[in-house]
Amino acid sequence: MVVEGLTVTYGAASAVRDVSFTAPAGVVTAVVGPNGAGKSSLLLGVYGSVHARGSVRVGDRDMSRLSAMSRARQGIAIVPQGRQLFPKMSVRENLQVAAEVQRLGRDRVEAALDRFPILRERSGHMAGVLSGGEQQMLAVSRALMGDPSVLLLDEMATGLAPKIVADLVRVVRELADQGVAVVLADPSLNATGAAVERGYVLVRGEVVAQEDGVERLDRAYQGAMGLIQKELDEVDGEVTG
Secondary structure, rough: OOOEEEEEEEEEEEEEEEEEOOOOOEEHHHHHHHHOOOOHHHHHHHHHHOEEEEEEOOEEOOOOOOOOOHHHHHEEEEEEEOOOOOOOEEEHHHHHHHHHHHHOOOOHHHHHHHHHHHHHHOOOOHHOOHHHHHHHHHHHHHHHHHHHOEEEEEEEOOOOOOHHHHHHHHHHHHHHHHHOOEEEEEEOOOOOHHOOOOEEEOOOOOOEEEEEOHHHHHHHHHHHHHHHHHHHHHHHHHHOO
C-alpha cells in the first residue's frame, strides 16, 4: 500500500497534514507516536471512514475515491480503537453482521470463530460481557473475514494482558508471513515491537522520522519524545518565570 499526501481535517483543525508512507505486502509497519499525534485519524483516513485528501493505492488499485465499505470489499480492513462491537449481540451475531455487510458466506463466520479458540467457546455470549482481550480477538477476527490484503490495527495491545498481546502479535506475524500488509498504530513499541519490521514516527499530525528495524525506529521515537518534552519544559519555564 502506498499513501501520498494524506490530510485529515475536522472543521478548521488538521489532525493529519500531508502524510506519505508505504506499507509493503508481507511486512509489519508501525506508526508510532504520542496520544493526540493523529494516528487514529491517519488510519481512518486510509480506511475511508473520515473525509481525507490525498491518495491511497493498494497494488495497482486507486482507493482514493472509494467509500469505506468499497475499500473494505477491495481488501482494506481495520480494527479501530475501541473495537466498535455490538455489545448486546452475541459473538456469532457480530460476525454474521460483518459477513452480511461484506456479502460473505457463512463459512467465513465459522472460520472467524476458529481463529481464536476462545471465540468458539464464547460464540453464544454477548460481546459486551467478554473480557477486553476477548473483545479484541473478536474485533481482529471480524476484520479478517474478508481475507484483506491490508490490515490496519489501532492500538491493538492497549490495556491487555501480556499473554493476550502475545497471541495477537503471533497472529499479526502470521498474517504478514502470508503476504498481508499490516499497519500497527501504537503510542509506543513496548508491547508490539516483536512484530514490527519498519515504521514511521508521527508527531502533531506529521511524519518526523522513518526507520527500518524496530530498534532504530524506537530510537527515533524516543528522540522525538525528548524534543517534545524539551519544548514543554521551555514553555513551562516561560509561564512560571
